[in-house]
Amino acid sequence: MARARQLQLVSFVILATAICASAEARKEFRFTVGPGAVISITNQYGPISVKPGSGSQVIVIAVLHSDQVEIDHSQNGNRVDVLSHLLSEANTDAGRVDYEVSVPSDASVTLRSSTGVLHAEGLHGDVTLEGSQANVEVRDISDAHVHVRTLNGSVALNNIRNGHVEITSVSGDVVLNSVNGPLVQVNSTSGKIHYEGDFGNSGEYMLTSHSGDIEASAPNDASIDVTARSVRGKVENDFLLEPKHTPFVVRAGSAFAGTMNKAASSVRLFSFSGKIHLKKRQNTL
Amino acid sequence: MNCSEFQESLPEAFESGPTAEQDSHLKSCSTCSDLVADLDLIAREARQLQESAEPNPRVWNSIEIVLRQEGIIRDPHLGPSLVPARARRWNMAWLAPVAAMVLVAFGIVIFQRGSADSRLSAHLDTTSSALPAALSTSQRAPIANNNDDDQVLAAVASRSPAMQAQYASNLQNVNDYIKDAEASAQADPNDEEAQQIVMDAYEQRATVYEMALDRSLP
Numbered sequence: 001m002a003r004a005r006q007l008q009l010v011s012f013v014i015l016a017t018a019i020c021a022s023a024e025a026r027k028e029f030r031f032t033v034g035p036g037a038v039i040s041i042t043n044q045y046g047p048i049s050v051k052p053g054s055g056s057q058v059i060v061i062a063v064l065h066s067d068q069v070e071i072d073h074s075q076n077g078n079r080v081d082v083l084s085h086l087l088s089e090a091n092t093d094a095g096r097v098d099y100e101v102s103v104p105s106d107a108s109v110t111l112r113s114s115t116g117v118l119h120a121e122g123l124h125g126d127v128t129l130e131g132s133q134a135n136v137e138v139r140d141i142s143d144a145h146v147h148v149r150t151l152n153g154s155v156a157l158n159n160i161r162n163g164h165v166e167i168t169s170v171s172g173d174v175v176l177n178s179v180n181g182p183l184v185q186v187n188s189t190s191g192k193i194h195y196e197g198d199f200g201n202s203g204e205y206m207l208t209s210h211s212g213d214i215e216a217s218a219p220n221d222a223s224i225d226v227t228a229r230s231v232r233g234k235v236e237n238d239f240l241l242e243p244k245h246t247p248f249v250v251r252a253g254s255a256f257a258g259t260m261n262k263a264a265s266s267v268r269l270f271s272f273s274g275k276i277h278l279k280k281r282q283n284t285l
Numbered sequence: 286m287n288c289s290e291f292q293e294s295l296p297e298a299f300e301s302g303p304t305a306e307q308d309s310h311l312k313s314c315s316t317c318s319d320l321v322a323d324l325d326l327i328a329r330e331a332r333q334l335q336e337s338a339e340p341n342p343r344v345w346n347s348i349e350i351v352l353r354q355e356g357i358i359r360d361p362h363l364g365p366s367l368v369p370a371r372a373r374r375w376n377m378a379w380l381a382p383v384a385a386m387v388l389v390a391f392g393i394v395i396f397q398r399g400s401a402d403s404r405l406s407a408h409l410d411t412t413s414s415a416l417p418a419a420l421s422t423s424q425r426a427p428i429a430n431n432n433d434d435d436q437v438l439a440a441v442a443s444r445s446p447a448m449q450a451q452y453a454s455n456l457q458n459v460n461d462y463i464k465d466a467e468a469s470a471q472a473d474p475n476d477e478e479a480q481q482i483v484m485d486a487y488e489q490r491a492t493v494y495e496m497a498l499d500r501s502l503p
Contacts, residue, residue: 132448132496149492151455168492170455187485189458208485210462229478231469248476270482272465 024065029073031058031080036125037107043084046096048111049119053102060101066094116153135172154191173212188212192274196281198222199265206268214269217279225263229255232273238280286310291317299324434460437497455493462486 039058041048046065053059058080062071068090072083084097092115103109108126111118116134120127126145129136136148139158148155148167155167155174163181167174173192176184180200186193188209195216199205201223207214213233218224220239227246228235234253241258250257256278269276291310298307298321311318434456442449466486470479 130496149496151493151496152451168488170459170489170493187488189455189462189486189489208482210458210465210486210489227478231465248473248478268478270478272462272469 024063025067027062027064027071029060029062029071029082031060031075032056033058033075033080033104033107034078035104035106036078037104038079038110039082039101039103039107040080040110041082041099041101041112043097043099043111043113044086044095045090045092045115046084046098046113047115047117047119048099048101048113049117050101050103050109050111050121050123052105052122056104058101058103058107060099063098065096065098066090068094069097071097199224199267201264203265204268205265206270208268208270209274210271211273212271213274214271214276215279216267216269216277217281219281221261223261223264224267225259225265226267226269226278227255227257228269228276228278230271230274230276233271233275235269235276237278239278288314288317292320295321295324433494437494441497452493452497456490459486459490459493462489 033056035056037058039050041050041060060073060082062082062084064071068087070085070087072081072085074081082099084095086095096115103123105123106125107123108128109120109123110128111120111130113131113134116131117137118129118131118134119137120129120141121137121139123141124143126147127138127141128145128147129138130149131153132151134150134153136150136153136155137158138146138148138156138160141159141163142161143163145164146157146160146166148157148169150168150172151170152172153169154172155169156177157165157167157175157179158177160176160179160181163179163184165176165179165181165184165186167186167188169186169188169191171190172188174186174188174194176186176193176195176197178197179195180197180203182203184203185206186208187206190211191209192212193207193209193214195205195207195214197217198219199222207216218239225244226241228237229248231254235256237256239258239260241256241260243258246255246257248255269278286306286309288310291307291314294304294307298304303311311321437456438449438453441452463483463486466479466483470476470483473479
């Protein structure tokens with residue numbers, strides 16, 4: 001009798017698992033593209049991850065969490081569009097789709113999701129990531145434009161080389177680690193900005209926040225022309241800078257300006273009420 | 286005689302006719318003969334244009350009457366004058382282009398005023414992140430911002446009520462950013478960085494608006 005009840009329980013569990021699994025549907029789409037393809041994925045709820053693949057195929061694997069969402073997709077020449085289409089009043093859970101995408105490494109990619117996570121790595125085509133609440137992660141991108149826009153999501157960039165980087169985050173924190181290129185621009189209202197790197201050997205770096213703190217950490221051999229200002233916050237500098245002329249009055253504790261080594265890169269740190277700190281990072285052997 | 290000497294002596298040639306030397310050069314030099322032919326043509330066409338553009342005498346009479354009534358022209362005084370009198374028509378002839386220029390200038394002023402009004406209206410009506418115009422912006426901006434913000438929040442409330450509080454908080458922070466940025470820029474109009482910060486601040490608001498109103502994403 002007890003054994004029978006055990007068997008019934010196990011059967012029930014197996015059946016329940018099967019029912020749950022059947023609510024999720026895995027779909028795969030493949031597109032053959034040429035060089036410089038343009039890929040766009042819009043997903044209201046759920047993460048999108050893009051990595052480089054081999055060959056000239058775009059492979060999209062989508063896991064749908066309910067039947068209240070379907071995938072619309074189209075290809076026009078070298079342009080591929082994928083969209084999560086909510087069929088009814090699907091909420092965050094029912095309308096969720098998880099995307100895993102592999103693209104040719106030279107493809108330009110646009111990812112949009114309100115909840116995220118948005119992840120892109122290993123590419124050298126332009127990357128655009130947008131989402132109101134989405135956390136954004138970008139790594140190992142070279143020789144490309146990186147555009148990020150979020151409202152509250154955090155932004156983390158790692159190992160971006162020779163990049164043209166533009167980040168707009170209203171309240172999300174922004175972390176840049178080894179990000180170099182001709183232009184690195186971060187604009188935030190209340191999010192914190194943290195930069196760790198050497199500012200490259202030529203480029204413009206502009207880190208601006210209204211009330212968020214800005215912390216930039218660089219080695220002693222960084223070659224920079226730096227200006228830092230905070231209207232109401234404090235500024236700190238760990239380096240010995242060669243003084244330079246500025247168009248504004250440099251008030252100790254509220255601003256500093258100067259050059260280091262050959263001043264190859266221009267660095268502008270600006271905040272209204274956030275604290276600014278230019279930190280000296282010890283070189284690790 | 287070479288070409289440069291010939292061209293230097295051209296004014297005398299037109300006044301009193303070409304000399305034998307100039308004539309001989311014209312016959313042997315196609316460049317200079319073409320130049321003379323072109324100058325002749327221009328002179329002929331100019332005379333014809335003057336004759337064909339001559340207005341009806343009634344026009345000049347009407348202008349004279351109006352100008353006399355306005356007291357702008359008076360009867361010429363009697364007595365010796367160091368400047369020879371010019372024909373009455375010539376006196377009024379220069380007024381016509383002057384009047385035309387005044388009308389054109391007036392039209393430009395009206396056009397510019399109209400363009401500025403339409404630009405200001407467009408700025409108030411749209412959610413653009415462009416740098417605002419000077420002077421009256423500080424008075425207009427709060428009213429426009431409140432209206433635009435209210436519309437955006439209403440749109441968010443209708444689509445994603447749970448997000449409304451977050452958007453309201455973001456908008457409040459962004460508006461504070463804009464206010465500080467504008468104050469900083471106005472305190473020192475020569476500070477280019479401060480001007481750039483104003484644009485950055487408006488870009489933040491544009492981001493909030495676009496994300497709120499994007500129909501493909503909640």
